[in-house]
Amino acid sequence: MSEVWTDICQFSDLVKNTGVCALHKGEQIAIFIDDESQVYAISNYDPCGNAYVLSRGIVSDYKGKLTVASPLYKQHFDLTTGECLEEPKNSVKTFPVRIEAGKVQLA
Amino acid sequence: MSKQKLVVVGNGMVGHKFIENMVEHPDYANYEIVTFSEEPRLAYDRVQLSYYFSGKTVDDLMLTSPDYYNENGVRFIVNDKVVAIDSINNKIVTANGREEAYDKLILATGSYPFVPPVPGREQAHCLVYRTIEDLEAITASAQGSTVGVVVGGGLLGLEAANALKNLGLEAHVVEFAPRLMAVQLDEGGGELLRAKIESLGVGVHTEKNTTEIVKGETCRYRMNFADGSHLETDMIVFSAGIRPQDELARQFNIDIGPRGGIQINNYCQTSIENIYAIGECALWDNKIYGLVAPGYQMAKVAVSHITGEAVEFTGADMSTKLKLLGVDVASIGDAQARTPNCLSYTYLDQHKGVYKRLVVSPDNKKVLGAVMVGDVDAYGNLLQMMLGDIEIPGTPEAFILPAMEGAAPALGVDALPDSAQICSCHSVTKGDIFEAVKGGCTDLSGIKSCTKAVTGCGGCAAMTTQVMNAALTEMGVEVNNNLCEHFEYTRQELFDIVRSKKIKTFEQLINTHGQGKGCEICKPAVGSMLATHWNDYILADEHLQLQDTNDVFLANMQKDGTYSVVPRMPAGEVTPDQLIALGQIGKEFNLYTKITGGQRVDFFGAQLHELPIIWEKLIDAGFETGHAYGKSLRTVKSCVGSTWCRYGMLDSVSMAVLLEMRYKGMRTPHKVKMAVSGCTRECAEAQSKDVGVIATDKGWNLYVCGNGGMKPRHADLFASDLDDETLIKYVDRFYMFYSHTADRLQRTSVWMDNMEGGLDYLKSVIIEDKLGICEELEADMQRIIDNYECEWKKTINSKERLKRFAHFINSDATDDTLAYVAERGQPRARIDMAARAKIGKGEIIKTLDITDVAEPV
Ligand code: SRM
Ligand SMILES: Cc1cc2nc3c(=O)[nH]c(=O)nc-3n(C[C@H](O)[C@H](O)[C@H](O)COP(=O)(O)OP(=O)(O)OC[C@H]3O[C@@H](n4cnc5c(N)ncnc54)[C@H](O)[C@@H]3O)c2cc1C
Numbered sequence: 001m002s003e004v005w006t007d008i009c010q011f012s013d014l015v016k017n018t019g020v021c022a023l024h025k026g027e028q029i030a031i032f033i034d035d036e037s038q039v040y041a042i043s044n045y046d047p048c049g050n051a052y053v054l055s056r057g058i059v060s061d062y063k064g065k066l067t068v069a070s071p072l073y074k075q076h077f078d079l080t081t082g083e084c085l086e087e088p089k090n091s092v093k094t095f096p097v098r099i100e101a102g103k104v105q106l107a
Numbered sequence: 108m109s110k111q112k113l114v115v116v117g118n119g120m121v122g123h124k125f126i127e128n129m130v131e132h133p134d135y136a137n138y139e140i141v142t143f144s145e146e147p148r149l150a151y152d153r154v155q156l157s158y159y160f161s162g163k164t165v166d167d168l169m170l171t172s173p174d175y176y177n178e179n180g181v182r183f184i185v186n187d188k189v190v191a192i193d194s195i196n197n198k199i200v201t202a203n204g205r206e207e208a209y210d211k212l213i214l215a216t217g218s219y220p221f222v223p224p225v226p227g228r229e230q231a232h233c234l235v236y237r238t239i240e241d242l243e244a245i246t247a248s249a250q251g252s253t254v255g256v257v258v259g260g261g262l263l264g265l266e267a268a269n270a271l272k273n274l275g276l277e278a279h280v281v282e283f284a285p286r287l288m289a290v291q292l293d294e295g296g297g298e299l300l301r302a303k304i305e306s307l308g309v310g311v312h313t314e315k316n317t318t319e320i321v322k323g324e325t326c327r328y329r330m331n332f333a334d335g336s337h338l339e340t341d342m343i344v345f346s347a348g349i350r351p352q353d354e355l356a357r358q359f360n361i362d363i364g365p366r367g368g369i370q371i372n373n374y375c376q377t378s379i380e381n382i383y384a385i386g387e388c389a390l391w392d393n394k395i396y397g398l399v400a401p402g403y404q405m406a407k408v409a410v411s412h413i414t415g416e417a418v419e420f421t422g423a424d425m426s427t428k429l430k431l432l433g434v435d436v437a438s439i440g441d442a443q444a445r446t447p448n449c450l451s452y453t454y455l456d457q458h459k460g461v462y463k464r465l466v467v468s469p470d471n472k473k474v475l476g477a478v479m480v481g482d483v484d485a486y487g488n489l490l491q492m493m494l495g496d497i498e499i500p501g502t503p504e505a506f507i508l509p510a511m512e513g514a515a516p517a518l519g520v521d522a523l524p525d526s527a528q529i530c531s532c533h534s535v536t537k538g539d540i541f542e543a544v545k546g547g548c549t550d551l552s553g554i555k556s557c558t559k560a561v562t563g564c565g566g567c568a569a570m571t572t573q574v575m576n577a578a579l580t581e582m583g584v585e586v587n588n589n590l591c592e593h594f595e596y597t598r599q600e601l602f603d604i605v606r607s608k609k610i611k612t613f614e615q616l617i618n619t620h621g622q623g624k625g626c627e628i629c630k631p632a633v634g635s636m637l638a639t640h641w642n643d644y645i646l647a648d649e650h651l652q653l654q655d656t657n658d659v660f661l662a663n664m665q666k667d668g669t670y671s672v673v674p675r676m677p678a679g680e681v682t683p684d685q686l687i688a689l690g691q692i693g694k695e696f697n698l699y700t701k702i703t704g705g706q707r708v709d710f711f712g713a714q715l716h717e718l719p720i721i722w723e724k725l726i727d728a729g730f731e732t733g734h735a736y737g738k739s740l741r742t743v744k745s746c747v748g749s750t751w752c753r754y755g756m757l758d759s760v761s762m763a764v765l766l767e768m769r770y771k772g773m774r775t776p777h778k779v780k781m782a783v784s785g786c787t788r789e790c791a792e793a794q795s796k797d798v799g800v801i802a803t804d805k806g807w808n809l810y811v812c813g814n815g816g817m818k819p820r821h822a823d824l825f826a827s828d829l830d831d832e833t834l835i836k837y838v839d840r841f842y843m844f845y846s847h848t849a850d851r852l853q854r855t856s857v858w859m860d861n862m863e864g865g866l867d868y869l870k871s872v873i874i875e876d877k878l879g880i881c882e883e884l885e886a887d888m889q890r891i892i893d894n895y896e897c898e899w900k901k902t903i904n905s906k907e908r909l910k911r912f913a914h915f916i917n918s919d920a921t922d923d924t925l926a927y928v929a930e931r932g933q934p935r936a937r938i939d940m941a942a943r944a945k946i947g948k949g950e951i952i953k954t955l956d957i958t959d960v961a962e963p964v
């Protein structure tokens with residue numbers, strides 16, 4: 001089954017090592033871009049702080065893993081797997097994301 | 108029983124140490140002490156003498172004070188020399204004719220500089236280097252001179268050469284031996300040191316035997332050498348070795364050695380039973396020890412013998428580590444490889460200027476000695492191995508080769524026994540330091556004050572720190588002053604790098620001085636340093652990723668992801684029209700509104716997309732950002748002051764407005780707060796602020812480093828009765844010095860509590876400009892002030908930036924998960940009972956229902 005990709009925003013809307021939040025199929029999704037223009041998508045919901053804020057955290061290289069530190073209480077979420085490194089039970093979902101023809105797309 | 112009377116001749120470093128040890132002895136009540144000093148003051152730190160040229164004052168160098176002696180019943184007579192000993196009747200006589208009887212006499216007369224008998228040496232501007240008075244004479248002589256020569260290329264000679272250089276003279280060193288520091292270094296080490304010192308512009312002339320000092324042609328004098336060459340100079344400092352001050356013993360029938368020095372036994376007794384000699388005047392086993400640590404040991408031995416114990420002096424180690432003219436030099440044990448059949452390892456790196464030689468036992472197992480120039484990191488380990496007779500772990504060469512993958516030297520402080528002596532000056536062992544750490548001394552300044560380690564020659568600082576860290580690690584305390592895993596530097600070191608290398612972005616810094624990609628610790632810290640130094644727009648593309656939760660949207664994030672908005676209200680002053688505008692905005696956006704503890708208005712519950720719209724309105728009404736989100740100046744509180752208050756001395760509101768407008772937008776290691784009170788009643792609580800100002804009838808009193816918050820601290824009075832201009836100058840310097848040197852997230856109060864030298868040191872830097880940096884500090888502050896721009900004004904004018912202030916990048920919808928309840932006529936974020944229960948450790952805290960109290964009409 002081939003995935004259907006939806007345009008979310010322009011690639012140029014992203015600023016390196018920061019995130020934005022997208023509304024996609026009724027879900028809040030945090031999209032990040034790293035130094036090498038690799039994109040990542042995880043849920044925007046921070047289960048530790050109980051608020052929709054992850055897209056606004058600092059992108060952080062934590063023990064070799066690329067993570068976002070929650071802006072509320074600084075737990076680290078692995079951008080690739082969604083794992084919450086301090087409180088694994090609070091891990092979050094990840095989403096397929098890509099860059100295609102200058103657009104950021106979610107499936 | 109009457110007290111035993113001890114007379115101490117000489118109040119130098121060792122004489123004082125003896126007295127201190129006596130005073131601290133449990134039986135001190137049975138003794139009475141009198142001490143005489145030929146010098147005009149009590150003991151001072153001769154080891155640190157050269158710092159006199161880099162700004163230390165006589166007070167800084169003092170080891171004791173008249174108060175200490177008075178409190179402990181020690182009588183002291185300065186400026187009077189003991190000239191006779193009557194060992195039959197047990198009394199001494201001084202130059203001023205004073206007589207003093209003794210039960211025990213302690214000679215601690217030190218040594219004097221040896222001046223070779225060169226014709227012409229008695230002229231003016233031919234000086235020595237031993238006392239504060241000598242240094243004053245050198246300073247005076249340097250004023251009328253352009254060239255200076257030091258005779259003697261030993262340890263002290265090089266220190267003296269450095270002093271001459273710092274006094275602005277063209278400096279030369281003349282040495283009789285074929286190399287510098289002939290006593291401590293081998294040939295290779297001496298050669299490298301020479302090259303390094305020459306490259307600093309100091310002339311080095313070895314194998315020169317001065318035959319006479321005559322009138323010069325281009326300078327005041329000409330020194331003629333035995334080989335026919337000569338050198339012109341305006342002044343000469345002799346530092347050709349020391350001679351024990353044994354003249355009293357010589358004249359009054361106490362045995363001295365064939366080449367001088369008062370002979371002592373293992374208890375520091377001279378040939379006359381109740382006369383002791385300690386320190387540099389004493390000769391033990393035909394050796395004079397020209398260092399302070401062996402002298403301190405002798406002081407301890409003498410005290411022990413007098414009080415009936417039996418510690419013996421059994422010789423001392425002469426290893427040394429020091430920085431001469433900025434070059435690290437160390438010598439351990441048998442540096443010259445004189446032990447029969449010993450083996451040597453040598454490493455020379457001419458490119459980096461590093462020379463190391465390790466001397467080991469014939470079986471290749473024990474360290475006998477070492478010489479290091481340019482890189483002395485291995486000093487502590489090698490010294491401990493030699494002193495502790497520890498077998499070398501692994502291969503000896505690993506200890507002198509540069510650290511390479513896989514070849515790291517193995518001996519950490521862990522390998523040392525508890526009895527290993529870490530500080531020889533004060534006989535502090537590894538065990539003592541561990542005990543101190545466990546007793547609560549968890550930083551170096553604590554260790555220094557409870558064990559005295561590092562407070563002598565200072566050579567043990569690195570080792571002491573390692574041992575302290577090992578103890579902390581053992582206790583499970585994390586020790587590492589590195590900023591984080593990405594930067595092996597402290598914040599202060601990184602700031603120095605940013606300034607000296609003119610670094611403008613995080614990328615530049617991590618590529619050149621860090622590793623990995625950075626994290627939520629280093630990014631905001633570096634962002635803050637860059638902002639302090641350059642004051643660029645913090646939301647510029649290259650800085651955006653560095654900003655922490657609140658800075659990144661120029662507002663404080665609340666628990667539900669919404670924001671608070673705080674416009675600046677300098678000094679708490681606000682016009683009725685501005686208040687009306689605020690009221691209208693709060694109403695329009697349905698914001699919870701409150702007066703903060705910082706004398707201004709705070710709106711809560713603004714959503715991300717509303718922030719720019721709210722700010723547009725605030726800016727229209729004449730407001731600027733209040734930086735409530737930044738590690739930066741928050742508020743300057745004020746009282747009404749002399750304009751309205753009947754007690755007001757000066758116009759505290761105007762001063763507070765002026766200060767707030769001057770420092771607004773300044774980024775600092777942590778937030779800073781200020782206040783100005785119009786009189787000593789202190790209605791603005793200035794003494795709880797980082798910088799507090801209180802009006803007096805003569806001007807402003809300036810207080811610094813106060814704190815409310817988690818650990819309140821009263822501010823310290825820094826300067827009194829200042830005029831406006833001086834006040835501002837000091838505050839400029841204070842904030843910049845704090846910004847350059849504090850740790851990340853360290854408030855000024857904690858910074859002060861950790862500052863070596865404390866308030867006095869801070870005053871010497873800021874008021875007396877001891878470090879010579881005040882001009883730079885003021886210029887750095889001026890750059891911040893000149894580059895100030897309201898961040899919100901800039902942001903609402905940037906279309907690109909505004910895009911980020913939408914909850915969704917792909918939709919105009921807003922966060923529909925937010926929910927509020929009404930409370931006292933305003934919205935309030937909903938707290939669910941489960942969350943409350945969490946706060947109450949599982950139990951729901953009973954609360955009174957006050958939601959309807961004071962419903963506005
Ligand atoms: C709003 C306010 C409380 C109020 O309703 O009055 C407040 C609110 C917060 N304070 Fe405060 N502090 C406020 C005055 C104070 C004061 C009183 C003062 O300034 O006179 C103090 C004690 C004085 C001091 O700092 O020495 C104070 C000591 C703290 C501390 C503890 C600092 C410390 O050194 O121990 C923190 C935590 C921190 O900064 O790490 C803190 C942190 C915070 C934060 C920023 C916590 C956070 O990150 O969310 C709160 C955010 C408020 C917001 O969203 O605007 N706040 N806070 C006050 C805002 C003043 C202003 O106009 O800017
Ligand atoms: C510039 C410099 C740098 C040094 N650096 C180091 C270093 O890095 N490490 C190190 O270990 N050592 C260093 N030393 C050596 C160290 O200072 C001495 O080892 C130490 O001061 C010896 O102490 P003392 O009490 O024996 O002698 P002193 O400190 O010289 O004290 C003797 C005192 O006795 C007084 N006195 C003498 N005769 C009489 C008398 N008849 N009546 C009354 N008073 C008298 C003298 O005036 C003097 O004040 C340095 C010395 C100098 C000058």
Ligand code: SF4
Pocket residue numbers: 746747748749752753754755756759784785786787788789790791
């Ligand atoms: S501090 Fe003094 S001047 Fe200021 S309001 Fe209080 S009493 Fe008046």
Ligand code: FES
Pocket residue numbers: 400529530531532533560561562563564565566567568
């Ligand atoms: S060894 Fe001199 S101060 Fe510790």
